[in-house]
Amino acid sequence: MYFRPVMAVMLRYSYLLRGTPARWMPIFAWVAIDIVLWGFISRYLNSVAPAGINFVPAFLGAVLLFDFFTRVMHGVAGVFLEDVWSRSFLNLFASPLTIPQYLLGLVLTSVVTSLIGLAVMLVLATALFGLSFFSYGLALVPFLLILFLVGVALGVFTSAMVLRLGPSAEWFVWPVPAVVSPFAGVFYPIATLPHWMQGVSKLLPLSYVFEGLRTILAGGTPPALSLVWGGCLAVAYVLLACWFFARVYRDAVRTGILARYSAESVN
Amino acid sequence: MQSVLSIKELRKVYGEKVAVDAISFEVRCREIVGLLGPNGAGKTTTISMILGVLSPEAGSIHIEGADLATHRAQALGRTNFAAVYAPLPGNLTVEQNLRVFGLLYGAEGLSERIEVLLREFDLVELRRVKCGVLSSGEQTRVALAKAMLNQPHLLLLDEPTASLDPAAAREIRARIRNLATSGQVGILWTSHNMYEVQEVCDRVLFLSHGKILLEGDPKTLPAEHGKQTLEDLFVTVAREPLTLGQG
Numbered sequence: 001m002y003f004r005p006v007m008a009v010m011l012r013y014s015y016l017l018r019g020t021p022a023r024w025m026p027i028f029a030w031v032a033i034d035i036v037l038w039g040f041i042s043r044y045l046n047s048v049a050p051a052g053i054n055f056v057p058a059f060l061g062a063v064l065l066f067d068f069f070t071r072v073m074h075g076v077a078g079v080f081l082e083d084v085w086s087r088s089f090l091n092l093f094a095s096p097l098t099i100p101q102y103l104l105g106l107v108l109t110s111v112v113t114s115l116i117g118l119a120v121m122l123v124l125a126t127a128l129f130g131l132s133f134f135s136y137g138l139a140l141v142p143f144l145l146i147l148f149l150v151g152v153a154l155g156v157f158t159s160a161m162v163l164r165l166g167p168s169a170e171w172f173v174w175p176v177p178a179v180v181s182p183f184a185g186v187f188y189p190i191a192t193l194p195h196w197m198q199g200v201s202k203l204l205p206l207s208y209v210f211e212g213l214r215t216i217l218a219g220g221t222p223p224a225l226s227l228v229w230g231g232c233l234a235v236a237y238v239l240l241a242c243w244f245f246a247r248v249y250r251d252a253v254r255t256g257i258l259a260r261y262s263a264e265s266v267n
Numbered sequence: 268m269q270s271v272l273s274i275k276e277l278r279k280v281y282g283e284k285v286a287v288d289a290i291s292f293e294v295r296c297r298e299i300v301g302l303l304g305p306n307g308a309g310k311t312t313t314i315s316m317i318l319g320v321l322s323p324e325a326g327s328i329h330i331e332g333a334d335l336a337t338h339r340a341q342a343l344g345r346t347n348f349a350a351v352y353a354p355l356p357g358n359l360t361v362e363q364n365l366r367v368f369g370l371l372y373g374a375e376g377l378s379e380r381i382e383v384l385l386r387e388f389d390l391v392e393l394r395r396v397k398c399g400v401l402s403s404g405e406q407t408r409v410a411l412a413k414a415m416l417n418q419p420h421l422l423l424l425d426e427p428t429a430s431l432d433p434a435a436a437r438e439i440r441a442r443i444r445n446l447a448t449s450g451q452v453g454i455l456w457t458s459h460n461m462y463e464v465q466e467v468c469d470r471v472l473f474l475s476h477g478k479i480l481l482e483g484d485p486k487t488l489p490a491e492h493g494k495q496t497l498e499d500l501f502v503t504v505a506r507e508p509l510t511l512g513q514g
Contacts, residue, residue, distance in 0.1 A: 001373060008370035015363045019397075045362070086356035091413075094318035094348060096340040120344040251323045256281065259315040 004250055005097045008103025010112075013079050026074060027031040027113045028120040031067045032130070035121050038063040040130040059187065060131050062210060064121050066186045069206065071117040075110030076155025077162075077173045078124075084167050089261045093253075099246050106153050114148070136216055142227045143209045149234035150205050154243035160248040164257075182238040185210045205230040205237070269296045271345075271421045272317065277326035279312050279477075285509035288477035289326065294421065294453040299444070301464045301485060302457045304474035305505035310457045314350070314423050317455070319343055327514045328423050344373060347417055349410040350425035357399020359408050361390055363399055365416060372417035384412040387442075403430035411439065415446075422446075422454045428463060440446070440467050461497040473500070477507040 017023050042055040049055065083089060093103070125131040133140060158173045165172070183197060184206035190198055201207040208230030212222030252258040272294040287309040294300045304311050315321035317328055319339055328335040330342040355364045359431065369377040377400040385391045388408045393401065398409055407430055411414050414422060424443070428436035444467055447454050465473060465485045473481040481488065481504065485497055494500040 004370045004373050008367050012359065012363075012367045013372065015359055015367070017359070019360075034327055082358075086358055087354070088356050090318075090320060090350075091355060091368070092371070093320050094343065094346075094353075095368065096344040096373065097342055097371050247470040250322075253320060255313075256312075260323045 002101070005095070005106050005110065006105045007103045008097070009079070009102060010109045012255065013082065013109045018083060027071070027118050031071060031117050031121050034063055034067050035060065035124045036128070039125065043129065048072075049175060053243055056129050056131050057135060060125055060129055061133075061217075064118075064125055064131070065143060065147055065209065065213065066181065066206075067121060067178070068118050068144065069115060069151045071114045072110055072151025073155045073158075073177060074147050074174070075113045076106045076152055077158050079106045079109045080155075080159035081162065081170060081173065084162060084170070084261075087261070089258055093258060099249055100242075103156060103242055103245060108153070110152070110155065111148075114151070119154060131174070135221070136213065139212060139222050139227070142231060143212065146178070146205050146209050146227070146230050146234045149231070149238050152236065153237035153241040156238070156245050160241070160245040163245070164248045164250060166261075180204060180206065183207065189214060204233040225235065269429070270294070271296050271331055272455065273327075273329040274317070275327045275329075277313065277316060277328065278324045279309075279316060279321065280306075280324050280357060285477050286502055287323070288480050289476070290477070291326075292472055292479065292482070294455050295449055296453050297447055298421070298470065299447050299454040299468045301468035301471035302455055302474065302506075303461075303464060303471055305501075308474040309477040311350075311425060311478075312457070314348070314425055314457070317421075317423060318346070318348055333346050344417065345419055345422065346421045347372065347414040347419040348423035348425070349407070349414040349427050350423075351427075351429050352425070353410070354406055354410055355398050355413060357397060359396050359433055360395050361401075361412075362394040363383070365413060366407065366482070368413050369416045369452055372498075374416045374418075377416075382418060382450075384415055387415075388412040404432060405434055407439075408435075417450075420452055424454060425454045426458055428455070428458070428460070436463070443467065461501055465497050471497075473504045475504050480508055481505055 009161060019126055038060050039056070042059040045055040046053070078159050122133060127134070136143070158176055162169045183200045183204050185193070185201060190201045190207055190211060193201060206227045212227060215222045249258070270293045274293070275291045276289045277287055277291070278285070278289050290313065300311065304310055312321065312409060316323050319335055331345050333342040335342045342496060359367065362385070365381045365384065366377065369381060374380050385394055388409060388411060390412060393405060398406060401409065407427065411427060414424070428439055440463060443454065446452060456468060467484050471485045471488065472479050473484065481492070483491065489497050489500045490502055494503065
């Protein structure tokens with residue numbers, strides 16, 4: 001019985017996907033373009049760099065992992081935004097649906113769409129540019145888990161911001177991955193950054209993933225402790241984001257924002 | 268008759284403005300109660316609080332004995348609503364909307380229930396049409412079908428016939444009247460159509476400035492206050508509430 005409302009949230013999005021081909025574009029088209037673009041950049045760098053240096057696992061692998069995180073984050077926020085665009089809040093939240101069930105529905109929908117995106121990226125990167133994901137070894141499992149959790153945390157957090165600030169705050173959702181990427185060290189070691197930026201990086205679980213990735217490519221083993229710390233940070237951020245969403249929701253119920261939700265009423 | 272909705276001392280304040288001022292009332296099983304009043308009287312605020320999308324500053328709401336504040340899911344599982352300002356998602360078809368909301372409300376035997384409602388509200392031909400392209404009358408029928416999905420014991424209808432033509436409105440009124448007399452449901456109904464209210468409601472509550480000003484049988488209430496029709500009484504409530512001897 002608990003999962004029926006969760007299924008309703010997922011079913012609603014599956015109907016939207018089925019009915020609108022354009023909704024498939026963000027799931028795999030943009031990530032496919034990224035893989036092709038960075039694949040050719042990596043191939044070009046291989047041709048001009050001294051022999052023996054392979055940029056494909058460093059750049060393309062990093063792009064693939066970062067796109068997976070982006071896909072999860074946009075997946076969670078995108079399902080939430082569908083409710084904003086169709087002005088469904090009144091019908092949704094006047095039903096027995098609870099906030100934990102709603103958030104679980106958003107996350108599980110994002111899991112499905114992100115796995116589709118990941119599969120497309122893996123096929124393209126392997127088939128076109130010879131990237132072998134197995135070369136990263138078992139460390140790939142905690143890498144993907146941390147990226148997934150951070151994507152969920154930021155997706156829930158930005159959804160809460162849109163609920164609080166109104167539909168016009170949608171712009172806040174899309175650039176978040178671009179904003180965090182310089183601090184995450186996707187393409188360069190964190191040591192490259194100025195001290196204050198390194199301080200921010202230490203609070204970002206993503207930075208532990210990309211540092212770990214580079215350690216593997218350099219022939220080392222990523223320090224287990226830093227991955228555990230990154231994982232703990234990611235779990236803490238998920239819990240904080242869910243708490244923040246619930247808090248914003250309670251405020252919206254108290255102030256009447258939820259009952260009269262629209263760009264005009266909130267702003 | 269058993270009470271399906273019990274409201275006690277309900278109060279809502281927006282800043283300095285008191286939208287709902289310590290109102291108390293009940294809706295009993297098989298009863299249709301009209302919640303009447305001019306724009307801004309507090310009708311929609313009251314309904315929003317009963318639906319749990321707006322929290323009161325004070326007071327309590329019990330739906331079939333379940334306290335909405337502490338047993339929200341249980342209380343709302345027995346409730347449903349239709350309102351002109353809450354259309355169903357326009358990017359889903361009629362059938363898809365009914366299935367999604369049926370799951371949300373935990374409706375039993377959902378597929379069969381959807382078929383029954385599609386036939387009952389004359390929506391079979393429209394089942395694969397997206398709600399966004401339906402006429403306002405058709406959208407109202409879909410909203411009413413959605414409101415019946417979980418066979419609610421408390422049904423909130425906020426101007427349910429506002430966008431229907433007279434023939435369709437009469438049919439819907441008869442259907443809801445029949446539902447109230449034969450089923451296990453209590454209905455709270457708002458409308459600005461006093462003819463409709465007189466025809467459908469067993470009891471009416473007149474709201475003005477967030478307070479319940481009058482309560483009674485819509486057929487006898489106008490005469491009790493020296494008015495010829497319910498509409499005359501409504502106009503008096505809207506323009507000169509103090510002349511009705513509010514305490």
